[in-house]
Amino acid sequence: MTKANTLTLKPLGINTYKEAVVYMRKDCPVCRSEGFEAPARVKVIHKNKIILATLNTIESDLLTPHEASLSTFAWEQLSASIGDEIQVFHPDHLNSLDHIRGKIYGHELNKDEIREIIKDVVNGSLSDIHISAFLASTGDDRFSEQEIFYLTESMIEVGNRISWHKDLIVDKHCIGGLPGNRTTLIVVPIVAAFGLTIPKTSSRAITSPAGTADTMEVFAPVSLDLNAMRKVIEKENGCLVWGGSVNLSPADDILIRIERALILDSMGQLVASILSKKIAAGSSHVIIDVPIGPTVKVRTTASADELKNYLEAIGKTLGIEVKTVFTDGSQPVGRGIGPALEAKDVLAVLQGDINAPQSLRERSIALAGQVLEFSPNVRKGTGYAVAEKILSSGQAWQKFQAICHAQGGLFEPPIAKxxxxxxxxxxxxxxxxxxxxxxxxxxxxxxxxxxxxxxxxxxxxxxxxxxxxxxxxxxxxxxxxxxxxxxxxxxxxxxxxxxxxx
Amino acid sequence: MTKANTLTLKPLGINTYKEAVVYMRKDCPVCRSEGFEAPARVKVIHKNKIILATLNTIESDLLTPHEASLSTFAWEQLSASIGDEIQVFHPDHLNSLDHIRGKIYGHELNKDEIREIIKDVVNGSLSDIHISAFLASTGDDRFSEQEIFYLTESMIEVGNRISWHKDLIVDKHCIGGLPGNRTTLIVVPIVAAFGLTIPKTSSRAITSPAGTADTMEVFAPVSLDLNAMRKVIEKENGCLVWGGSVNLSPADDILIRIERALILDSMGQLVASILSKKIAAGSSHVIIDVPIGPTVKVRTTASADELKNYLEAIGKTLGIEVKTVFTDGSQPVGRGIGPALEAKDVLAVLQGDINAPQSLRERSIALAGQVLEFSPNVRKGTGYAVAEKILSSGQAWQKFQAICHAQGGLFEPPIAKxxxxxxxxxxxxxxxxxxxxxxxxxxxxxxxxxxxxxxxxxxxxxxxxxxxxxxxxxxxxxxxxxxxxxxxxxxxxxxxxxxxxx
Structure with missing residues (x-):
């Protein structure tokens, strides 16, 4: 006997990014018997996996009435193959949606409620519409420090987490928004050359002409998995890999996408986003670079101060030391805009080229110096000088090459035709x-x-x-x-x- | 010379309901040159029309790199034909999204801001994600009475509006949630038989087994356009048509869909939804039936009172008289659940069948009596008796048949096999x-x-x-x-x- 509400999978190759969509004929037996119409949320069962998906109906011969298809994301979530059977039903009650409604109505959420929301964000039970309502409900600082703390914890729980057999694991992070600000590619080799462990993960460009991971990819592969990343760190103390491939904060990847659609930067989400990734990477001491300027993310010292307080206080509660550094965000750093052109600026600084952009060099040394002062062997106030020496002596350039080789590089930056x-x-x-x-x-x-x-x-x-x-x-x-x-x-x-x- | 960013339209027949989606090959020249990736918002130009749409990328041979497709809704919005050319660009800045962000941050919105949001809801510039954030930001009574007033006005502006050459146009509306509560099919013929004008529009079922329009459709066609509806009214004083076909509040249709996905009933949205439809239909005097009970929409007399105050005050500002009637919402009305079975209950009441469900009969007479008391010819307190007489004399049944004939009926309710x-x-x-x-x-x-x-x-x-x-x-x-x-x-x-x- 066939199971109820069964349809056979046919691939259509439709990529909706991270929204699970199921495609079914409007006149298929399942839509007819269940009364499903687009854009209903439905429960899709495949072997022992269950996801929630949004229904799009097909009114053409792309599918027969006994076939269904899935968006790329849903297809991957279910590990489905062509010709497999799925079953489609009405969804069960979603507790996490109750919690989101509670937040909309101004209630303070407890730990279990926030954990349930984040779990359902990651497993796809909450749709983009639900996540958007959640983010809107936490705007205007409606998330308390306690709630941001729970949010950070929950985001760490649902992703991978690396542990190192050392007490001092450092990192640096920049609250984006400043073009050409590729200090990371210079800070990491300085710090690693000194001997501190810095497991750096970065993002790719979303709306900008280059992200740190894109620029690093000019020199070496960046899509390393956790194991490969660990080997690079063990060999060279530092790495420069793409965060997306190590799955450190899958909840953040989804929340950020919706925030971007809303052009919304909620303080709570920003703090949880940064801290969850750093803690998941196993960091114990982190420098956060906050550029302040009229066209970057943080525009006033008042909001920079608020951000600093949250980052440092919640970091402390979660057991890591966070130090926030305010920097000039009034104009671009370096000359290049685009992966290879930015890479050339980085190269010039590392190689001690006399024409290297000084703004990039100065910022990198200053930030590296702050990171180095986390070491018990570097006295307060001397970090800058130590960093400068490692850079100008060529040690940082040696280390950078070694990291590239360990990641599978080192390539020459390409020149445009x-x-x-x-x-x-x-x-x-x-x-x-x-x-x-x-x-x-x-x-x-x-x-x-x-x-x-x-x-x-x-x-x-x-x-x-x-x-x-x-x-x-x-x-x-x-x-x-x-x-x-x-x-x-x-x-x-x-x-x-x-x-x-x- | 060909225009920039041009692709040729191929139909795929994908229905996303009211979300405009454009489908393009990931490796098409437009995605490559603009850096578009799913789920980017893009501007789609076709002849002299422009819409915003969400990008879904195609990673199969459904499309060639020089083809694009649109969801059913986008296809209709652009009035496109197979083989037409579209151009796809980055979208312009959306002011309405700034206003939504303002509301998230707790600002009171002014008339122009709310108008701009509602305009962009209807023309599809705001995506489901944006609309969801807007609704969440107005939850917990964060919409002031003034804002609800502007919202109602804006919703009326973007839809059709009927004007009648009479001073007294009556209507009735029920704040849904009570199964079998088909009083409308009895109230309208009583009121029309008395001689008052009642241009009644109703909704179809969304998640329930039958809406008023579905039940009426058992007897007569309900998908009448504005002109056809006007003719029925001119002939019979009353009608029972599906609201979706007369486009009285297109903004409401979209907002309600997102509220349903969030299982959210914001007071402001509910008030604006009801009043905008009644005013668009040209009504001057409206009875609102608010059932109160543990499993219906309004659960306490406190929230019923709040709703009553908003409805009556904002209705007054907009120039219509609204009277709110609280009714028992503790159990279903009548016996049938489903269009034909409910239709039979209605028929029994209209025909004076001794076995007709008394609960349905009583409620209908009481509501019709309230509506009749809007007439200067019906003294306060005598409406019930007048309505009862029109029903028991068979005049209401005669009028119901006449309305059905005017709409293109009258059919016999079908019997299940x-x-x-x-x-x-x-x-x-x-x-x-x-x-x-x-x-x-x-x-x-x-x-x-x-x-x-x-x-x-x-x-x-x-x-x-x-x-x-x-x-x-x-x-x-x-x-x-x-x-x-x-x-x-x-x-x-x-x-x-x-x-x-x-």
């Missing part, structure tokens, strides 16, 4: 740069997918230019992408504010 | 009935799609039963559906609480 120099149409001093538009041009040129593509900025703020002087270069791997970026420039956008000085 | 009587396994008195499970069985039997399917309840609360006495009948149109419903009963669910009386 096509290049166009953009010149100034007037004489004057560069007063301001619209980083968002500059980033946009870099993306249109192909970054970060095309590693060599992007922008090389030639005139930072304060530069005096004459008519016809080069302002920046556009690099692209294909002629079409170069055209695309140049065409965008010809539209009505001023990237540079050039003052009319005599 | 398959029936099973469920009997009691013990002796005692019916103390309580689990309406949710009874509704579930009716749906498994095929209601509301299968019009004749459902439940006929034989033993209301208080009935004394012996072992083997019939409790209810299951009606189904197919053997499979009957089996399906009966199998569900054999599981571990007690629908009746039968007390052990001697």
């Amino acid at each position: 096509h290049m166009r120099t953009i010149t100034s149409k007037k004489k004057g001093t560069i007063l301001a740069i619209d980083n968002r538009y500059l980033s946009r041009v870099a993306k249109l040129a192909g970054a970060p997918q095309a590693k060599a593509a992007g922008i090389k900025l030639l005139t930072p703020i304060g530069t005096k230019v004459n008519f016809g002087d080069p302002l920046f270069e556009i690099h692209a791997e294909t002629k079409g992408e170069l055209h695309y970026a140049v065409n965008f420039l010809s539209m009505d956008h001023e990237i540079f504010d050039i003052g009319e000085f005599e | 398959h029936m099973r009587t469920i009997t009691s396994k013990k002796k005692g008195t019916i103390l309580a009935i689990d309406n949710r499970y009874l509704s579930r069985v009716a749906k498994l039997a095929g209601a509301p799609q299968a019009k004749a399917a459902g439940i006929k309840l034989l033993t209301p609360i208080g009935t004394k039963v012996n072992f083997g006495d019939p409790l209810f009948e299951i009606h189904a149109e197919t053997k499979g559906e009957l089996h399906y419903a009966v199998n569900f009963l054999s599981m571990d669910h007690e629908i009746f609480d039968i007390g052990e009386f001697e």
Whole structure:
């Protein structure tokens, strides 16, 4: 006898990112008998696994009435194969949704409630709609310090967690938003060369022309699993891997995606996001770089102070030492925008090139110095000098090469096939740069997918230019992408504010 | 020269309900040049129309790299045809999303801000994720009376609005949740027979075994457009049509769907939902039936009072008279559950059948009496008697038939091919009935799609039963559906609480 509500799986290859979707004919026996219509939430059973999914109905011959399909995410969650049978039913009651409603109505959530929400975020029981309501309900600082603490704990519980057989595991993290701020690729080798353990994981670009993981990938593979990452650390004290491949905070990956759709930065979520990843990576001492400026994430010292207090207090409760460092976030760091162009800035700093961007070098040494002061062997106030020496002596460059080799590298940064120099149409001093538009041009040129593509900025703020002087270069791997970026420039956008000085 | 970012439309027939989705190959030139990945929001341009849509990427040969597809909703919004070209770009900045974020952060929204949000809800610029955050941000009574007023106004603005050349246009509405409560089909003919104008629109079932529109459809067509509805009213004073086909509050249709996914009933949204539809229908005087009981929408007299205050005050500001009537919501009304079975209860009441369910008859007369008292010709306190006379004299039954004919009816309620009587396994008195499970069985039997399917309840609360006495009948149109419903009963669910009386 066949089981109830059974359909046969056919692949359609539809990627919805992390939303589980099941595709079924509107006139299939299951939709008809259960009264299912899009966008119902349904329970999908496959062998011994159960997920909740959103129903999209098919009104064409993509499927027969006895077939169903799944989005890529749902397909992976169920480890399904072509021709397998699934059963589809009405979903059970979701306790976590009760808790979210409770939060909407202003209740304080306890540990078990937050844990149940995070568990259901990760296993897909809560849809994007539910998660969005949860995040909105915690906005305006409606999450207490206690709740942020539970949130962080719960996010750690649902992911992998690394333990090291050492007491001092350091890390650094930057509250994003500042273009070209690739200090991580310089801080990690300095710290590792000194002898401290720094298991650094980074993200890829989401909306920017390059993330730290994208830039590192110019030099070496970054998609290492936990075991491979552990081996690199054991050999070289440090690593530079993509966080997505080690699954340290799967809840965070999902919550961040919804926050991005809402363009919402809730303080509680930001704190839990950072701390959960650091603690999951086994860190004991962490430096957090908080750039403050008009176009970055943290815009006022008041909100920087609030963030600092939460990070340090909740870090302490969770057993790690967090030190927050405020830095200048008023303009981009270095010259390159795009993976390979940023990689060249990093290379210049590591190799001691006299033309290396000083802003990148200075910031990296300062942050590395702060990290080094976690060591009992570095006196307070001397970290900067120790870091500077490791960098200028070439030890950091040696260590960087060793880390790349351990990760499966070291590659030469690629050079773009096509290049166009953009010149100034007037004489004057560069007063301001619209980083968002500059980033946009870099993306249109192909970054970060095309590693060599992007922008090389030639005139930072304060530069005096004459008519016809080069302002920046556009690099692209294909002629079409170069055209695309140049065409965008010809539209009505001023990237540079050039003052009319005599 | 071809336009930038152009793809050719191919139909796939994927229905996501009201979420605009664009399907594109992950490796198509547009995704590659713009860096688009699922689930990005993108701007889709087709001829002179622009919509925002969510990107789902295709990793199979459903599409070529130069093709794209759209969900049914997006396809309709753009009035697109097979082979048409679309252009896909990054979306512009959404002001309405700023307003939603403002509400999350606790700001009071002004008229223009709420108007912009509702406009973008209806045109699809705001995704389900955004709308969910908006609804969550207004929960816990965070919407002021002024904001609810603006919300109602904005919802009226974006839909159709009917005007009548009369001063007194009446209506009635029930705050759902009570099974079998089909008073509307009796109130409308009584009121219309008296001579008042009552342009009644109703909803179809969403999660229940029948909505008022589904039950009315047993007798006559209900999917009338505005013009057809107007003609029925002009001829017969009253109508009973499906609200979905006259597009009176398109914003409400979308908001309700997200509220349902969250199982959230925000007071502000409920008030705006009801009033916007009534005002759009041109009503001047409205009776609102608020059943109060443990398993219906309004559970306490305190929240009923709050709802009453909002409805009456905001209704007054918008120029209509609203009268709220509290009724008993402790148990189902009538015997039938499912379109045809409920229709038979209605028929029995209208035809004066001595076995007609008295609860349905009484409630209908009481509500009709309240509506009639809006007339200057009906003295306060005499409405009930007037309504009772119109019903018992057969005038209401005549008017009902006339309305059905005007709408394109009158049909005979169908009778199910398959029936099973469920009997009691013990002796005692019916103390309580689990309406949710009874509704579930009716749906498994095929209601509301299968019009004749459902439940006929034989033993209301208080009935004394012996072992083997019939409790209810299951009606189904197919053997499979009957089996399906009966199998569900054999599981571990007690629908009746039968007390052990001697």
